[in-house]
Amino acid sequence: MKLFNKYLGLLRLYLIDLLAGIAISKALSELTIQQYFSKETLHKIQQDKFQRLFNIAKSSTEFYRNTTTYSELPILTKEMVRSNFNNFISNIYNKRLYTKATGGSTGKSLVYYSTAKSRSYLWAGIMLSWMVAGYEKGDKIAILAGSALIDVKSGFKRRVFYKLFNVDTYSAYHLDEQNMRLYIEKLINTKVKIIYGYATVLDRLATFINTKYASSFPDLKGIVSTAEIFTESMRNNIEEAFNVSVFNQYGCNEAGVSAFECEYHKLHLINTRSYFEVDNEGSLISTDLSNEGFIMIKYLTGDQVEMSEEINCICGRHFPIINKVIGRINDMIIDTDQNIIHGSFFHFLFRNDNSIKQFQVQFDQKTINVFLNVDLTIHDKNYYNRYLDEVKRNLKFNHYNLFINSSFLSSNNAKHRHIINTTEPVL
Ligand SMILES: [Zn+2]
Missing domain, CATH: 3.30.300 (GMP Synthetase; Chain A, domain 3)
Structure with a gap:
């Protein structure tokens, strides 16, 4: 039965790839192996990917036409992308461009283009974090989130996509007690294995469970928190309520940034998906290495991070470690x-x-x-x-x-x- 479920899970992934025109399974197997590569090998992959992207940018986009080195490039703000929008499109990229918008904790979001490859890495990065929490392909997932992860007026394709992924979505918009009760019952009855959601939403639900609505979740394997500041008190509150381990996941998709917490709760940044630097103020500046259609180099993410000096994590992964993400709690x-x-x-x-x-x-x-x-x-x-x-x-x-x-x-x-x-x- 377990083997059957495994194959069913794999089949679902291939169907998703077919349907969405993306290659999550490929990206996922690549990252699954890559995460244990040596620091030097990862660095080499990152450098090579960047050089390739930079060459494409110089030869096929207006914005980067006359540049020679990375260091001479200005730090790219949302405003600069908005006012030069078409100049970031590569004129040799002939596959489909997907319109995306940033979540962004401060101010107006940015509309940009993404590619199938970039979306594949986005999902693969998220799935790596689920796997740490116990996920096996095909497991039932609950996503508790707002617009960045769930499109409220989602179309047919997206609904099928989630169906194949075995994902149920729970909106974070109306989080009153009545809805929280319904959510909890549904999480139990549908035998959800992994919950993936916004930190503040998980925290609020946890407080409700801990103070007013004690529940048990016998099928739940783990929880992954994302999109916002995640504190240790939130982790304790959520772990107490659901009686499973909670792992953090952090990303800034337009910049190719994706980080996931390992079994030892170290936040590993996937450095083969992004080319990044942290300036003196702690601002994270990054380039999505897998977006060859709409190339944004040295993009200011708006998040501040503190990188760790630690090189060897007990988990065996060599993706660099983020000590702290300093952003804003969504009110x-x-x-x-x-x-x-x-x-x-x-x-x-x-x-x-x-x-x-x-x-x-x-x-x-x-x-x-x-x-x-x-x-x-x-x-x-x-x-x-x-x-x-x-x-x-x-x-x-x-x-x-x-x-x-x-x-x-x-x-x-x-x-x-x-x-x-x-x-x-x-x-
Ligand atoms: Zn680790």
């Missing part, structure tokens, strides 16, 4: 009915509208104020009321206001905050 919005919506709801809402340059949502117990910084040469002010209508459908407040091109509230560290609870002091 939650609480309405008058005490319903909670995940902040990424707004990223999802605005992500395909290029006229919106930046946004901020401020709320207290009664009022929600949506601030948009927009390019008024594209649409007039009235156009943006549609977003307020969408907010009304999802959140209950006494007052809803829309502000176009008014100034944002800023925090002391000058970093843009997109969700602010104004009943709390701004930090």
Whole structure:
């Protein structure tokens, strides 16, 4: 039976590859072997891949046409990509380009193109983290997340993709007690083996289980947390609630960054998928080595990390280790009915509208104020009321206001905050 399940799992993966036009199985077997290569071999693979990509960039994109060395290149910001968008497309790449948008914890997301190869490595990297948590091909997975991982209005193809992957998706948007109860029952009844989700969502669900709704999950093998800051207190809370080990996974897809925690809870960065550096301030700057269609070199991820000096992990993997990821916790919005919506709801809402340059949502117990910084040469002010209508459908407040091109509230560290609870002091 176990062998049968294994083959069924493999078959599912091949069907996914066929359907989505990608090669997850190939990328996964490559990474599974590669993770135990020596530091020197990994470094060599990374250098060779970069050189190849750089040559393609110089000969086939407008943006990199006149460059000679990596060091002379400017650090690439989202703004630079937006304003030179077409110049990043390789004119010799003749396969399909997939439109993607960044999640991004600060401000407006970036629309960019990805390739089948890059998407394959993205999924393979995620699956490596599941495997540490106990995943075997074909196992039932639950994904608890928002827009970055689940497309709410997902199309038929994506639904089939998840079906074949044996993935059930749980939305992180409406995380009230009633839904949490339903989620917990479904996780138990469908015999979920691995849960993959946002740290804050897992943490909230865990607190509910630990304080109000004690449950046991006999089929669960492990949990992988992603997309946000993950603290040790969150890990303890989640492990107590679900009675399995929790592993962290971190990624910045447009930059090819993918890191996963090993059995010893060291966060290994897959350095054959990205060419990266960390500057003096700790900013992670990286290049996706598998995106040959839309080439972004030296991309500023917006995340700060601290790399470890440690070279030999007990697990035997030689991918470098990240000590700490310093990013931002995605805030939650609480309405008058005490319903909670995940902040990424707004990223999802605005992500395909290029006229919106930046946004901020401020709320207290009664009022929600949506601030948009927009390019008024594209649409007039009235156009943006549609977003307020969408907010009304999802959140209950006494007052809803829309502000176009008014100034944002800023925090002391000058970093843009997109969700602010104004009943709390701004930090
Ligand atoms: Zn390790």
